[in-house]
Amino acid sequence: MTSEKLALITGVSREMGLGYETAKQLKELGYKVIITAREFEKVKELAEKINVIAMALDITDDQSVEQLAHYIEKQFGKLDVLVNNAGAFFDQDGEPLSADIQFIKEAIDTNLLGAWRMIKSFEPLLRKSENGRIVNVSSGAGSFGDPVFGLANHFSKVPVYGITKLALNGLTVKLARQLKDTKIKINSVDPGFTATYAGTENYGARPVSEGAKSVIWAVTIPDNGPSGGFFRDGETLSW
Numbered sequence: 443m444t445s446e447k448l449a450l451i452t453g454v455s456r457e458m459g460l461g462y463e464t465a466k467q468l469k470e471l472g473y474k475v476i477i478t479a480r481e482f483e484k485v486k487e488l489a490e491k492i493n494v495i496a497m498a499l500d501i502t503d504d505q506s507v508e509q510l511a512h513y514i515e516k517q518f519g520k521l522d523v524l525v526n527n528a529g530a531f532f533d534q535d536g537e538p539l540s541a542d543i544q545f546i547k548e549a550i551d552t553n554l555l556g557a558w559r560m561i562k563s564f565e566p567l568l569r570k571s572e573n574g575r576i577v578n579v580s581s582g583a584g585s586f587g588d589p590v591f592g593l594a595n596h597f598s599k600v601p602v603y604g605i606t607k608l609a610l611n612g613l614t615v616k617l618a619r620q621l622k623d624t625k626i627k628i629n630s631v632d633p634g635f636t637a638t639y640a641g642t643e644n645y646g647a648r649p650v651s652e653g654a655k656s657v658i659w660a661v662t663i664p665d666n667g668p669s670g671g672f673f674r675d676g677e678t679l680s681w
């Protein structure tokens with residue numbers, strides 16, 4: 443079993459993305475990092491830039507998830523950190539009544555069930571860590587209380603995306619309850635509106651280095667830190 447802390451991050455296919463920045467920051471903190479995404483060539487190119495491990499992973503595919511869990515078990519014998527960063531289906535200006543059912547199903551399969559699948563498959567390996575940490579990358583769009591992006595703000599749309607993140611937060615709570623007698627801590631984090639796509643900084647998005655800090659905070663919480671919470675920048679967010 444490796445003595446280094448091993449972190450696995452999903453959804454790392456873009457240099458501007460939060461997943462890549464999280465990998466970079468964890469690497470700087472001394473973690474051994476595995477980055478993953480559907481298209482291996484993209485992950486490999488990014489991994490080479492920061493000297494981390496690249497693996498192909500589709501979080502909607504049971505077999506792909508199981509194969510990776512098997513590989514990590516064989517190679518490393520444990521996992522210390524799982525960052526469920528992969529997420530998509532941002533239905534900007536969408537409305538619930540006009541949302542396409544197939545789109546909704548796919549959004550749930552990625553944003554909710556993708557994280558759920560990952561946790562089910564990697565929980566045995568996380569249990570072998572002295573300080574297992576699961577971070578579900580959620581969003582203010584899944585919160586009732588967020589004044590800008592929240593579900594109760596009638597100017598904020600993204601209904602499908604928001605509801606999948608709301609459900610992801612629910613999963614975090616239920617898992618924290620089930621894992622309360624283990625060394626594993628699980629939290630949801632909102633990175634805040636972050637400039638992972640060109641031009642969004644003009645609408646107030648913050649630098650990706652800052653957005654990723656919310657994730658890093660939850661990865662590095664101490665053993666007496668919280669579990670089952672929802673945070674941005676280490677501060678509790680209302681559900």
Ligand SMILES: NC(=O)c1ccc[n+]([C@@H]2O[C@H](COP(=O)([O-])OP(=O)(O)OC[C@H]3O[C@@H](n4cnc5c(N)ncnc54)[C@H](OP(=O)(O)O)[C@@H]3O)[C@@H](O)[C@H]2O)c1
Nearest residue numbers: 453454455459460480500501502527528529581635636638
């Ligand atoms: N940027 C923001 O303002 C913001 C705010 C709040 C929350 N978030 C959350 O932060 C996370 C990262 O977002 P981002 O802004 O950095 O955008 P991003 O770069 O587009 O990240 C999303 C990643 O998810 C991957 N992905 C999608 N479906 C997948 C699947 N089935 N299996 C594996 N990977 C899959 C995408 O890879 P492919 O190339 O394979 O599609 C992509 O790498 C997301 O969960 C997002 O909801 C972002």
